[in-house]
Amino acid sequence: MxxxxxxxxxxxxxxxxxxxxxxxxxxxxxxxxxxxxxxxxxxxxxxxxxxxxxxxxxxxxxxxxxxxxxxxxxxxxxxxxxxxxxxxxxxxxxxxxxxxxxxxxxxxxxxxxxxxxxxxxxxxxxxxxxxxxxxxxxxxxxxxxxxxxxxxxxxxxxLTDTDIICGLYNKNNVEYYNKQIVKLEKLLSKVNIKEKKELIINKINIYKEYLIKEKTEEKK
Ligand SMILES: C[S@@+](CC[C@H](N)C(=O)[O-])C[C@H]1O[C@@H](n2cnc3c(N)ncnc32)[C@H](O)[C@@H]1O
Structure with a gap:
């Protein structure tokens, strides 16, 4: 095994x-x-x-x-x-x-x-x-x-910047995207620098888009 x-x-x-x-x-x-x-x-x-x-x-x-x-x-x-x-x-x-x-x-x-x-x-x-x-x-x-x-x-x-930063979308990686969102939201609450906050929010939004994509594909 x-x-x-x-x-x-x-x-x-x-x-x-x-x-x-x-x-x-x-x-x-x-x-x-x-x-x-x-x-x-x-x-x-x-x-x-x-x-x-x-x-x-x-x-x-x-x-x-x-x-x-x-x-x-x-x-x-x-x-x-x-x-x-x-x-x-x-x-x-x-x-x-x-x-x-x-x-x-x-x-x-x-x-x-x-x-x-x-x-x-x-x-x-x-x-x-x-x-x-x-x-x-x-x-x-x-x-x-x-x-x-x-x-x-x-x-x-x-590869786009999004691909490099958040990875290529894979419908089997939903658990990973959910975990990343939780991690990044925790991090966001601790960060005070505006530029850093923006980067984290950008990443969270990309992972959320991946989750929407998965839901849309599931319905088809
Ligand atoms: C954590 S183990 C991973 C073993 C296996 N590849 C796996 O994924 O389960 C990392 C192995 O890489 C070896 N390693 C580290 N640097 C290396 C290098 N430059 N060339 C070859 N092997 C290396 C270590 O000795 C160790 O056995």
């Missing part, structure tokens, strides 16, 4: 994907993907030799040592990246993710599944600059924590 979050990440991967799971930790995702025959290849890398010891023993436990390669590497530095068409980079802060993407030759990478722990807007801008498009942003609440999983594919996308 993998977590709800990893399960959602896995749902964006498919048969033709040759996946490198960067920051694989205990290799739970590659094991799940190969055991269930969901992708054509799944390997893992991690910067920590300690976690890779656990990863190796997990892979052995499932008799998958012949099928899953594990690399000690900062990002993709020690890896022949041309062997992969998909990168999963999840469970890290934005600055680590940016460092990994900046140092990777992305020529062959068709798909990126990214879950940053912070700075969503910065991630959206970076993806845009790297000439990828956000196919969808997908909210999941797992063990009382909120996550957005970004499903990203190669190609140009014209």
């Amino acid at each position: 993998i977590s709800k979050r990893l399960n959602l990440i896995a749902s964006f991967l498919s048969k033709n994907d040759k996946v490198l799971d960067v920051g694989t930790d205990h290799a739970l995702l590659p094991i799940y993907l190969i055991k269930n025959n969901l992708v054509s290849r799944a390997d893992g890398s991690d910067i920590s030799d300690k976690v890779l010891l656990h990863a190796r023993s997990n892979v052995e436990k499932y008799n998958l040592s012949e099928k899953i390669n594990l690399y000690l590497s900062d990002g993709t530095k020690n890896i022949n990246i041309k062997e992969y068409n998909t990168l999963v980079i999840c469970g890290m802060g934005f600055h680590t993710i940016k460092h990994i993407l900046d140092e990777t030759n992305l020529d062959n990478i068709e798909k990126l599944i990214i879950q940053t722990n912070n700075h969503y807007s910065d991630l959206r801008s970076l993806i845009n600059k790297l000439n990828y498009q956000i196919a969808s942003e997908n909210y999941i609440c797992d063990a009382n924590k909120d996550y957005l999983i970004f499903n990203i594919v190669k190609g140009y996308q014209d």
